[in-house]
Amino acid sequence: MDELAADPSIDAVSVVVGNDLHLPLTKTLLEAGKHVLCEKPLAGSLADAREMAALERNTDLVTAVGYTYRRVAAVAAIRDRIAAGELGDLSVVDGRYWCDYSCDPGAPLTWRYLGAPGSGALADLGVHLIDMLEHVLDSPIVSVSGGSLTNAIPTRPKPLGTVVGHEIGAVSEEHGEVTNEDSAAFVARFASGTSATVSTSRTAFGMPNGLSFGIHGNAGHAAFDWHRPAEYTFNAFSGDAPTGPRQVIVGPRDPYFAGGYPMQAPANGAGNAESFAYQARAFLDQIVGITDEVEPCATFADGLHTLEVIDAVVRSAASGGGLVTVP
DSSP states (O other), X not given: OHHHHHOTTOOEEEEOSXXXXXXXXXXXXXXXXXXXXXXXXXXXXXXXXXXXXXXXXXXXXXXXXXXXXGGOHHHHHHHHHHHTTTTOSEEEEEEEEEOOTTOOTTSOOOGGGSSOTTSSHIIIIIHHHHHHHHHHHTOOEEEEEEEEEEOSOOEEEEESOOOTTSOTTOEXXXXXXXXXXXXXXXXXXXXXXXXXXXXXXXOOTTOSSEEEEEEEESSEEEEEETXXXXXXXXXXXXXXXXXXXXXXXXXXXXXXXTTTSSSOSTTOOOOHHHHHHHHHHHHHHHHHTOOXXXXXXXXXXXXXXXXXXHXXXXXXXXXXXXXXEOO
C-alpha cells in the first residue's frame, strides 16, 4: 500500500478489499493525493463510515462509493417514468434482494459471518437495495420499523487457517457461531411519505442474484427483476383504461443503453460488467471535471446514509420492531 500511495503515476484507486480495511486504506490514499472509488458497503462499521464521510468533506479529491445498480438501463428508465408522473401518486412499494450464496451449511466461517448484527445480508446485499430504492424514488429513507434479523445457519465450520498452501475451502470439524444475519426485513418510510416493505437474504435457495422491486401508484405500476435484466414491467392508463401489464424491452432510447452496451439493439440485457463500466466512466469523468454526460457516482455521504439506515434496522429489531428515525 505504501508503494502504491507513493507512486506519482497513479492518480486514482479503487478500494475493493474487506470492509474493515476501507477506512485505513482510503485515509492513506487521500493523504497521498489519490482519488478513491470505494466498494460498498462504505465501511465495516458506522463509526468508520462517519470518519470516511468527514474525510470526504475535507478534501477536493473525488470520492465515491460503488452502487452499480443505479446504472442499469431498466432501473433508470423506471426512475424517469416515476419522475415524469406516469405512475401517479405512489402507494405501494416492495423491494427484495435475495441470494443463495450462503445456503451451504458446510461453507467455512469467514469474515463475512463474524461481524456485528447488520454486517451480514444487510451490509452485503441490503445496501444495494436501500440505495436503489432511494434512487428510483428520488427520496431518502427517514425512518424504519418492523426490523427483523434471522439466521438460517447459526454455526459454520471453522477454516483450517489462512496459511498459504491450505486448500481453498478446507475446514475443520470444529464449528463457530455466525454472529450476523442471514436474512433481514423491515418497513422503510421515505421523506416523500411513501413506504416500502424491504427484505434481503443470503440463504434464499434458487436465487443466484435475486434483486427485484415493484412500485405501484394510483395511475400505474412498474417492476424490475435482475434475473430478467433486458426488460421491465410497466402498466399505466391509456385513455380511460389500463394497458395491462406488459414487458418493456430496454433499448437505445433508455438511459445508459445508447453508446454503452456492446450491441445497440434492444433486448441486450445488462450485466454487472456494463454497470461497473458506467460507474468507472462516471468516476473518471468527475476526476477530469466532466459532470454533464453521465450522472456522478454516489458519494461517501450516500454510503454513510445507507449504513445509518442499516443501523436503524438493527435497533428496530433489537426493540422488537419499533419505529426508529434515521439521522
